[in-house]
Amino acid sequence: MEEKALTHGIGLKDKVGYALGDAGGLLTFSLIGSFLTVFYTDTLKIPLGQITVLMLVARIWDAINDPLWGAFIDSRKPTKYGRFRPYIFWFSLPMAVAAGLMFTKLPFIPQSKYIVYAYITYIFYGMMYTAVNIPYGSLASVITDDELERSSLSMWRSIGAGVGGLPGQILLPMFVYSVVRDAKGNPQLDALGNEVKVLNGNIFSIAVIVLAAISIFVYFLNFKMTKERITLPKKQVEKKYNLFKTIKDLFSNMPFVILCIVSMLLIAFQMYYQTAFNYLFKDYYAKPGLYAVVTVCTYGPMAIFLPFMGKLIVKFGKKELCAFGLGFAAIVNVLLFVIRGSALAHNPYVFLAFTFFSGMGQTFLVLEVWALVMDVIDYHELRTHRREEGTSYSLYSFTRKLGQTLAGAGVPMLLKLIGYDADRVGLGQSKEVLDKLYDISTLVPAITLGVMAILLAFFYSLSKKKLVEVHEELAKVRELEETE
Numbered sequence: 080m081e082e083k084a085l086t087h088g089i090g091l092k093d094k095v096g097y098a099l100g101d102a103g104g105l106l107t108f109s110l111i112g113s114f115l116t117v118f119y120t121d122t123l124k125i126p127l128g129q130i131t132v133l134m135l136v137a138r139i140w141d142a143i144n145d146p147l148w149g150a151f152i153d154s155r156k157p158t159k160y161g162r163f164r165p166y167i168f169w170f171s172l173p174m175a176v177a178a179g180l181m182f183t184k185l186p187f188i189p190q191s192k193y194i195v196y197a198y199i200t201y202i203f204y205g206m207m208y209t210a211v212n213i214p215y216g217s218l219a220s221v222i223t224d225d226e227l228e229r230s231s232l233s234m235w236r237s238i239g240a241g242v243g244g245l246p247g248q249i250l251l252p253m254f255v256y257s258v259v260r261d262a263k264g265n266p267q268l269d270a271l272g273n274e275v276k277v278l279n280g281n282i283f284s285i286a287v288i289v290l291a292a293i294s295i296f297v298y299f300l301n302f303k304m305t306k307e308r309i310t311l312p313k314k315q316v317e318k319k320y321n322l323f324k325t326i327k328d329l330f331s332n333m334p335f336v337i338l339c340i341v342s343m344l345l346i347a348f349q350m351y352y353q354t355a356f357n358y359l360f361k362d363y364y365a366k367p368g369l370y371a372v373v374t375v376c377t378y379g380p381m382a383i384f385l386p387f388m389g390k391l392i393v394k395f396g397k398k399e400l401c402a403f404g405l406g407f408a409a410i411v412n413v414l415l416f417v418i419r420g421s422a423l424a425h426n427p428y429v430f431l432a433f434t435f436f437s438g439m440g441q442t443f444l445v446l447e448v449w450a451l452v453m454d455v456i457d458y459h460e461l462r463t464h465r466r467e468e469g470t471s472y473s474l475y476s477f478t479r480k481l482g483q484t485l486a487g488a489g490v491p492m493l494l495k496l497i498g499y500d501a502d503r504v505g506l507g508q509s510k511e512v513l514d515k516l517y518d519i520s521t522l523v524p525a526i527t528l529g530v531m532a533i534l535l536a537f538f539y540s541l542s543k544k545k546l547v548e549v550h551e552e553l554a555k556v557r558e559l560e561e562t563e
Contacts (some may be wrong), residue, residue, distance in 0.1 A: 080531070089232075096304025097222065097232050098239030100215045103297035105243030107178035108208060111483070112350035113247055113370075114182070114255075114283065115201075116490055117357055122184050122280035123193040124164075127491040127499075133194070134487035137202050141480045144206055149213050149473020150322040154183025161307035161470075162221065163214035171298035174207035175291035182287040184280050184433030198530050211298070213476055217468035219310040220453050222365035226550060230392055233450035234385060241378045243297075246290055248353070248374035255283040256367045273365030309466075323553060325470045328463050335455040335471070337539045340480040341531050342448060347482035347489070349528045354490045355520045363428040363513045363520075376431050377438040384442050397451060398535055401444040412525035419517055437524075444531070454541050454549075461553045490509045493519045 091097055112383075119125040181200040188196055206414070256276040259267040267275040271371055327479045352373075360370040384391070391400055415433045423429045456471045497515035499508060508516070 084352035089228055092304050093222055094231060094235040095133075095305060097219060098235040098242075099297050099304065100218065100301040101236045101239040102243035102293040103171065103301060104208065104212060104248060105240045106294040106297065107175070107204075107287065109247040110178075110182065110251075110287060110290075110353060112486065113357055114251070114278070116354050116487070117278050118182055118280065118283065118359075119197060121278040122283070123192060123197065124190065125194050125197060125221035127495045129194050130197075130491045131488040133198055133201060134484050134491075136198070137205055137481055138180070138484040140202055141209070141477055143203060144476040145209055145213070145473045145480070146322070146326065146470065148209055148533060149470040149476075149556055151369045152214055152217070152469035152473075153467050154322075154323075157307075157310070162301075164302050164305060164307060166214040167211055167218070168209035168298055169304040170207055171295050174204065174211055175295050177204035178209045178291040178294075179284075180204075183284045191483075201363070209473075211477065213469060213473045215301075216449075216452070216472040216476060218305065218307070219449060220241040220249070220456055220466075220468050221307040222305060224309055224457075226450075226454075226546065227389060227392070229453045230389065230450040233448065234446045235454075237381065237446045237451050238385075241374075241381065244364045244374065244378075246286075249371040251283065251286055252357075252370045253368050255279055255286065256361070259477070270288065276361060276365070276367050304469055322470065325467050326467070326474065329459060329471060329474055330460065332455065332459050334458055334539055334541045335475075337534055338451055338455050339475055341444075341534050341539070342452075342475065344527050344531050344534075345444060345448065345482065346479045347485040348524055348531075350483055350486035351490060352520070352524050353526070355493075355523070357491075358494070359516055359520045360507050363516050364430075367425055369427050369431070372431050373434055376435040377441065378445075379435065380439040380442045381446060381488075383439070384446070388446060392447070396546070397447045397454070398539055398542050401451070402532050402536035402539075404440040404443035405528050405535065409525050409528035409532055410439045411437040411440065412521055416429050416518065416521040416525055419521065420514070421479035426516060437528075440528075444535075451541075454546060456543065457553055458549055461549055461556060464556060489523075493523070 103218060119130050120127065151293075152162070152166065155162070177200065181204045184193075185196070189337055219229060219236070222232060223229060255278060257279045259275045261267055356373050357367070357370055360373070361367040411433055415430065418424050452472070454477060456468055459471055462465050494516075497519060498511070498512045499516070
């Protein structure tokens with residue numbers, strides 16, 4: 080009973096410290112969705128087809144790397160600093176170095192070799208991000224075992240992610256683009272008569288290096304401010320770890336599988352619209368600086384719902400809120416697609432207004448997704464009587480990376496399909512291509528959000544009522560294990 084008391088009543092220090100972990104990661108990770116494809120096309124001049132292959136190869140490696148890293152963590156005995164916190168801090172330094180290299184154009188490299196450089200730096204960053212993010216994702220489940228406190232940690236993590244993404248998604252778009260000028264110094268105009276702007280690689284690289292350096296300090300604060308309270312049962316510490324058995328058990332855990340698919344689509348949706356909207360505001364609206372407002376419109380609704388989330392969860396349940404919100408967001412994006420070709424569609428501020436309402440619907444899942452992860456890990460423990468957060472989160476993390484690949488490879492493929500010409504960067508795209516760019520920026524998000532809503536509503540079984548039963552049974556299991 081004494082141990083149980085220690086897991087409840089976590090304070091602001093734990094919540095802020097936990098939020099800082101995602102803030103540190105998103106300082107650089109958010110740049111992948113917003114700028115990586117643009118950096119590759121505008122600065123490194125890598126063809127879209129080669130970028131697509133790069134994303135696919137990186138995910139094949141992740142399929143090997145992620146589960147092995149999660150298994151390694153689960154197979155290690157806890158250190159005096161805990162099971163997860165040391166890895167988060169130790170690997171934050173090489174991750175920062177990898178981020179700086181990934182977004183830097185080295186002038187001594189021949190143009191034909193930049194694709195090789197991209198492979199090395201992108202995959203290296205992915206490995207270091209895995210080394211940090213898998214233990215970080217597992218950390219919340221050992222800070223507390225109380226459902227409402229875990230929901231609070233999930234919300235704080237989402238806040239941390241939002242704060243960490245602000246520099247890359249709001250500040251950088253305001254000053255990393257330059258107007259293209261002709262030989263006489265006049266601005267280059269596109270097919271719609273707008274000034275053509277391209278990414279300034281040098282300024283952007285300096286900004287990334289600064290953000291990467293800040294991330295190291297933020298991760299140090301995460302290490303100092305959090306505390307691991309839930310410990311492994313003595314029996315499990317002494318038992319030999321079996322990776323293949325754990326993977327088999329997780330794949331037979333239907334709520335885990337469904338949540339992995341939903342989260343894969345969520346990260347795909349987020350990174351897709353970040354990249355697609357970057358092109359949309361740069362090329363279709365010719366106002367790349369306005370892209371910064373997209374983040375405000377998407378995450379601004381959090382400020383509206385945060386004070387009420389706890390009460391809403393108690394009344395309706397996490398699954399129920401998330402499914403409803405995603406359905407609402409899907410409808411908003413369908414309406415955006417329907418108005419294509421009209422004067423409303425050509426007004427960027429109307430587009431941003433719709434984005435705000437879409438963000439309102441997305442907010443519930445964005446705030447609660449990490450609480451859902453802890454729920455399915457608890458369900459795994461109930462079914463197997465084993466706490467295996469590292470492996471569970473590594474497989475979950477891998478599916479999120481698959482979502483990153485869907486977006487990372489999907490955007491270049493769709494751009495190529497609609498006829499987007501990377502060789503015309505600085506000259507402007509044709510009107511036909513710009514119209515199709517609007518279409519893929521609205522229809523694809525609408526479909527993705529709709530599928531996510533259906534999966535949560537009809538196939539994810541951990542409803543409000545079911546979770547009460549799970550936690551009651553799990554409490555009995557843990558109590559028995561403590562007395563054995």
